[in-house]
Amino acid sequence: MLNKIIVMGRLTKDPEMRYTYSGIPVAGLSIAVDRNYTRGKDKQRETDFFNVVAWQGRAEFACKHFGKGQLVCIEGRMERRQWTDQKDGSTRYTYEIIAESIYFGGYNKGDVTNNGDAVSNVDAERPDSFNDYGGPNPQDYEPDFDPYSEETA
Numbered sequence: 810m811l812n813k814i815i816v817m818g819r820l821t822k823d824p825e826m827r828y829t830y831s832g833i834p835v836a837g838l839s840i841a842v843d844r845n846y847t848r849g850k851d852k853q854r855e856t857d858f859f860n861v862v863a864w865q866g867r868a869e870f871a872c873k874h875f876g877k878g879q880l881v882c883i884e885g886r887m888e889r890r891q892w893t894d895q896k897d898g899s900t901r902y903t904y905e906i907i908a909e910s911i912y913f914g915g916y917n918k919g920d921v922t923n924n925g926d927a928v929s930n931v932d933a934e935r936p937d938s939f940n941d942y943g944g945p946n947p948q949d950y951e952p953d954f955d956p957y958s959e960e961t962a
Contacts (some may be wrong), residue, residue: 812886816859817914818842820879824863824871836868837861838908840881861885863908871911878881879916 821839828834845854848862855918864873877883885908894901 813884814887815882815884816840816842816906816921817882818859820875820877820881821858822876822877824868826868826872829910832890833867834865835861836871838863838871838875838881838883840883848857859906860903861906861908866909867911871908874913875911882914884912930947 818840819895821841824836824838826834831888840859840861842859844855844857844858883906885906887904888907889902891900891902893899914922
């Protein structure tokens with residue numbers, strides 16, 4: 810079986826760094842990806858929006874080097890996460906891309922990173938505590954942690 814996704818698009822906002830209850834860094838990113846198709850003889854374009862979760866070293870890398878509007882390439886896997894809605898008690902689901910690699914997608918002349926550094930094409934190395942699937946090891950994983958929750962800020 811294969812669970813691999815590669816998307817290239819622009820960040821819709823600056824990456825948001827959060828920390829799990831045990832202090833593990835995790836960043837939430839939102840990426841807009843154009844999709845071209847043809848309807849009859851007319852060429853059409855739609856935009857899909859994806860939530861991306863980057864853990865540990867990738868989270869720190871994304872927050873340090875990327876900002877809103879930058880072109881980014883994300884390689885990872887798709888995961889379904891579930892939670893219980895506090896309002897009505899129903900089970901809810903969301904799909905997220907778990908980043909295994911984050912790349913600079915390209916720049917215009919004179920672009921700089923969030924912290925003012927000159928742009929370079931650097932790939933974030935996988936932290937030692939990550940398993941072979943690009944996520945945190947099971948002993949580090951907190952299944953109830955929501956990287957988009959305001960409570961974890």
